[in-house]
Amino acid sequence: MRPLESVNDFVVKFANVNGSGSASSNQLFARAILRMGVPATPRNIFPSNIQGLPTWYEIRVSEAGHTAARGGGVDMMVAMNPQTWDQDVRSVEPGGYLFYDSTKAMPASRFRTDITVIGMPLTAICNDEYTDPRQRQLFKNIIYVGALSALLGIESDVVETLLREQFRSKEKLIAPNIHAMHLGRDFALKNLTCPIGLRIRRSEAVGDRVFIDGNAAAALGCVYAGATVAAWYPITPSSSLAEAFAKYCKKYRTDLDGKNKYAIVQAEDELASIGMVIGAAWNGARAFTATSGPGISLMQEFLGLAYFAEIPAVIFDVQRAGPSTGMPTRTQQCDVLSCAYASHGDTKHVLLFPEDAHECFTMAADSFDLADRLQTPVFVMLDLDMGMNDRLCAPFEWDDARRMDRGKVMTSEALESGVDFGRYLDVDGDGIPYRTYPGTHGKRGAFFTRGTSRDVYAKYTEDGTVYQDNMERLLRKFETAKQLVPHPVRRDAATPTRLGAIYYGSTAAAMDEAVELLAAEDVAIDCLRVRAFPFHDDVKRFVAEHDQVFVVEQNRDAQLRTLLMVECEIDPAKLVRVLHWDGSPITARIIADPIAELASALKIVPLRKAAP
Amino acid sequence: MTYLPKPRLHHPELPRNDLGFTRRDYEGAISTLCAGCGHDSISAAIIHACFELSLPPHRIAKLSGIGCSSKTPTYFLGNSHGFNSVHGRMPSVLTGANLANRDLIYLGVSGDGDSASIGLGQFAHAMRRGVNMTYIVENNGVYGLTKGQFSATADRGAKNKSGVANNDEAIDLVSMALQLGATFIGRGFSGDKTQLVPLIKAALSHRGAAFIDVVSPCVAFNNHAGSTKSFDYVREHNEAVNFLDVILSRAEIVTEYAPGSVREVTQHDGSVLRLRKLAEDYDVSDRIAACAYLQHRHAAGEIVTGLLYVDPEAEEMHDYLGTAIEPLNGLMEAELCPGAGALAKVNAGLR
Incomplete structure (x- = not known):
């Protein structure tokens, strides 16, 4: 088997043990690729656990800028967790690479012959260098980053600069970290074949984009919108939104006397958090809460009150796989219906669907204007994949002339x-x-x-x-x-087509890539990204203009499709489900395959080809 | 209830308070509760207290949950903003309102079902957060609107109207408030206005979480023999620990008392709580002793009333949070939005 050869387009995955300090070194690695100007999209795949269970960090390197999960196997596995060794080795694509700690000899039966195996005695190197067990663990992570930089052709200056920036406030840690990085790098250069077939080559593809997670971006949007009261109850995957709000407020909202121009309360439960938000908003402050599906369930009664009594409230729902506790560390878009019709009696609520961290910021800021203008709860529907993972997105912008729209308030x-x-x-x-x-x-x-x-x-x-x-x-x-509310964004195929696709939220990146895959297979499809509920008239029009409309979602029951059927009175036969809901993020292939299959079944021939 | 409207005219020489308001300015819509309901007496006491304290009605926010007691804010302070929220969840709504504007006066009104049954959690957490408020529970031990089921404050062994005894232990909200860190705690009886009005005045002038449990018999469902929340039972078993006068800071103190029989506590706003002792050695500033005293007297079958605990120098939620002096709901873009320049720096830090 020929080893894989690819420049700026491959997937590297780290298999680690939760709580071993690998998160920051893996992020260092991802940032180093970005600093080389090459788009990289990391995803944390983590268990509901604090320490000891397996965790993975997958980085998709894509010069073309694809940020969705690629799916399939990985091109390089950094296997640092003996617990998951066999499944990690299995997940390597034929011709791929396996990097592992070779301190302890492994029987040949545990390897594969169709991949390139790169062993490095990491533990031995650490034990020689360090005596403190914690240091051995932490520096081991930096050592493998150093080795990988050599294997993949990442410049050492880039890694050094990042380490200097990371430890700016703890200066005495800079030198030892740089030393550990070189320990790994030098070993690799001296003892391993560098570089391998997978390579990072300097590029300008990152441009001016920023690298941030959706939860932090949403929190920043809240600060810019003038939110002053936040009440929340810790729940994965939304906690980091409230924590980021606290961090940004500390930086930007402390007055000259050291007093806080904000109030954050960690409530006793989600009932209390939404109650506080409603109380504060009733009293004229901009207030929000951040939660996930189980929290939405608990807030139902209060949401009906806010709807009926007409009180503004902003709720960030960072969705995770349900029902019940479900898979708390896995992603889904499964709260669409429970938010749209939250509470008993006849209710309908405004939902916003950001596609990435950039829109998490803009929609967070807009949600407060909408809540005040409409005097009603507004839900901003994130999900775990966009909320908790760093992602490249367009830089944030703000117009200093912008004023808060407080809606109709009698003076x-x-x-x-x-x-x-x-x-x-x-x-x-x-x-x-x-x-x-x-x-x-x-x-x-x-x-x-x-x-x-x-x-x-x-x-x-x-x-x-x-x-x-x-x-x-x-x-x-x-x-x-x-x-x-934000209007839908339509993007038509290059050639006229009777096929359409509706999608929303974090599916956007995979959808963009799917459209490219389909175009390569001569399937033309018009796309509409729904950005809010209630649906703008353009949504109904889009469906009317197409024979078949695929509704792409990350839940079992096709919840947005239901909402479209009910609210726009659309014939269910027209709306074809494309669903992915195993808790992993949706990929382009998952979207493109069923669409291509149906397109060929319908024998839809592109118009330009049908022409004589 | 009566369906006769209240007369619009009133006596031209009705007394006026320091703000020029009469008592009528503190009244609300006509009560729809049962004739003789203890809750109406509490409403009257609230009106009386606010009038005497010369509180500007529009600066009072009155909040409640669901139930008979939670209906009462309609019947007092008609010129104040009110919020009849969700069953058992008034404390969170009040907490949020207080976060938004620390300058208003917050009056939470709740019942025993609302605070001790469905809302026990929110009651507890509002107390431990030190929300600056007056929280009154109109406690009758039963659910009135749903026709007489026991609530969580009903005493074990107390009988309902059909003679069935309550098996479950009662929750004593006063003991809980003591344990949870409320900084003003009292218990009154709706049938004793002379005791109740000063308690409410003192609570309203207290800075911090003030809680008053008011035993308030339900004439429709819990005023029979065998009830421990009936007018007769409470009158017989009521043991007041002190008699309270609230003297506003501007009033001159002239009355002389025998040494040792009176204790004066100056609150944060300058108001003086003058306590004439009825129970020997009862110290209103000793939280631990108050807990023990309440347990002892409860075991003896007494209902202890009066001002039970006060910390005149208490801190409140905004002190803990370090919130700005000006209300958060009044801050504008200039104070809240970091602007485009700061955002450019944020972007730079994310590359």
Whole structure:
């Protein structure tokens, strides 16, 4: 078997033991590739565990800029975990490479003959160099990064610079880390064949893009939007969003007296976190919570209150595989329906679907304007894959002229002028009434907020007509929302086609790549990326313009498809499910294969070819 | 309840407080509770206390959960903003509201089902967070709106209207509040307004988490023989530890008392709590002793009332959080948004 040869296009996977300190050295490796100007997309594949279980870190190197998981086997395995040795060796593509710690001899039966095996006595090198066990472990990780830099042709200066930046605040750690890196690098250069067939070559493909995880980007968006109150309960994979908000606030929101221009409360549960958000938003602060599916389940009752009493609230749902505890460290898009129709009674909620970290930032910032404008909960639907993994995305932008849209808020002056204030009075015909912040005016504007039915002046009533009028106004408001939420993004194939695909959220990267794969197989497909619910009229139009529309999702029950059928009254036969829901991120191949299959079954011949 | 509307006119010489408001300015809509309900007496006491403290009605936020007690905020402080939230979840909504604007006065009203049954968790966590508020539980030991089921504060052995005894141990919210770090704790009885009004005034002027448990008999479902929350039972077993006067800082203190019989506690806002002792050696500043005292008296079948604990120099949630002095809901873009320049630096750090 010829060893694989590839420049700037391959997959390297690290098999490690959870809690062994490998995360930061693996990230160092990924960053070194990026600093070479080559796009690299890492993914943490981790168990629900703190220490001891296997964990993997997979990096897809792609000069073309593909950030979705590639799928299939890996081109190079860095096997650092004896527990998973056999499955790790199996996962190497024929012709691929296996890098392992050769300190302890392994029987030949544990290897494969169709791959290149690169052994390096890492433990022996460490034991010779270090006496402290923790140092042996941590520096072992840096040593293999050094060795890999030589094997793959990564410049040592790049790694050195990164180490200097990483330990800027702990300067005495710089020299020992650089030393460990060279220990590995020098060994490889002296004893191993460098470089191997897989190589990193300097490029400009990264451009001005930034490298960040979606949770941190969303948190940054909250800071820019002017969110001041965050209440949350720890839950994977959303905790790092609240923690990033705390970190950014500490940096940007501390006043000259050292006082905080924000308040973050770790609540006792998700019921309390959404309750605090609703209380704070009722009182005029921009407030949010971050959670995942189980938290959404717990918040249901409060979400109905916020819908009916019309209180703005922003909820970040970083989705993970359910139901119940499900697979807490695996990704899915499985909360679409439970968020869209959250709570008992007739409810509908606004959902936003960011595609990457860049949109996590922009949609986080927009969600507060939307929540205030519409006076209703707004869900920003992330998932584990985009929330917890660093990813290249377009740099963040902000217009300093931008002002918060606080929506229809009755001021003290307006109340003083004697304007007819009815909390639930639809004065503009858009279904959105005016509100006041408590304490605004000495004599006017006070009202009672409640989840029970009331008239337009917020007075309690059980009059069926009044109740129904109010519920219908809420529908008008939802109609208004259609125009305000981010519109879908359409991208047509180069040639006319009757095939369409609808997708959303983190599926975008895989979809982009799938379109390329399909084009190479002469399958033309128009694409529509849905960015929000309620659906803009363009969504219905897109479906009408195509004979078959694939709805690509990462859940079992085709939840967005259901939403499309129900809300746009679309014939189910027109919407073809393309589903992936085993907890791993969707790949281009998973999307392209069923589409190509159906396209050939339909014998759809591209128009340009059909022409005589 | 009555369906007769309240008269719009009132006596021209109705007394006015320092803000020029009459008592009527602190009233709300007419109560829809049962005639003789203890809760209406509590509403009256709240109106009385706010009037006497000259609180600006529009600066009070009144919040509640679900249940008979949680309906009452409609019946007092009609010029205040109210929020009738979700069953058992008033504490979180109040906490959030307080985070947004630390300048308002927060009054939480709840019941025994709302706070001790479905909402025990939120009750506990609001206390331990030190939310600056007055939290009143109108405690009748039963669910009224659903017709008389026991709540978690019903005493073991107490009988319902059909004579069936409650088997479960009662939750004493006062003991819990003591253990959870509330910094003002009292218990009153809806049938004793002279004791209740000063308690509410003192709680409203307290900075920190103030909790008052008010035993408030349910005339429809828990006022029979065999109930331990009936008017007769509470009157018979009520043991007040002290008699409280609240003196606002601007009032001059003139009355003389025999040494040792009176204790004065100056609160953070300058108000003075003057306590005339009824129980010998009861020390309102000793949390541990208060816990023990309550257990002893409970074992003896007494219902201990009065101001039970106060820490006049208490800290509150915003102190712990280090929040800015100005309310968060008043901060604008200039104070909140780091701007494009900072973002360019963020981008640079992510490459």
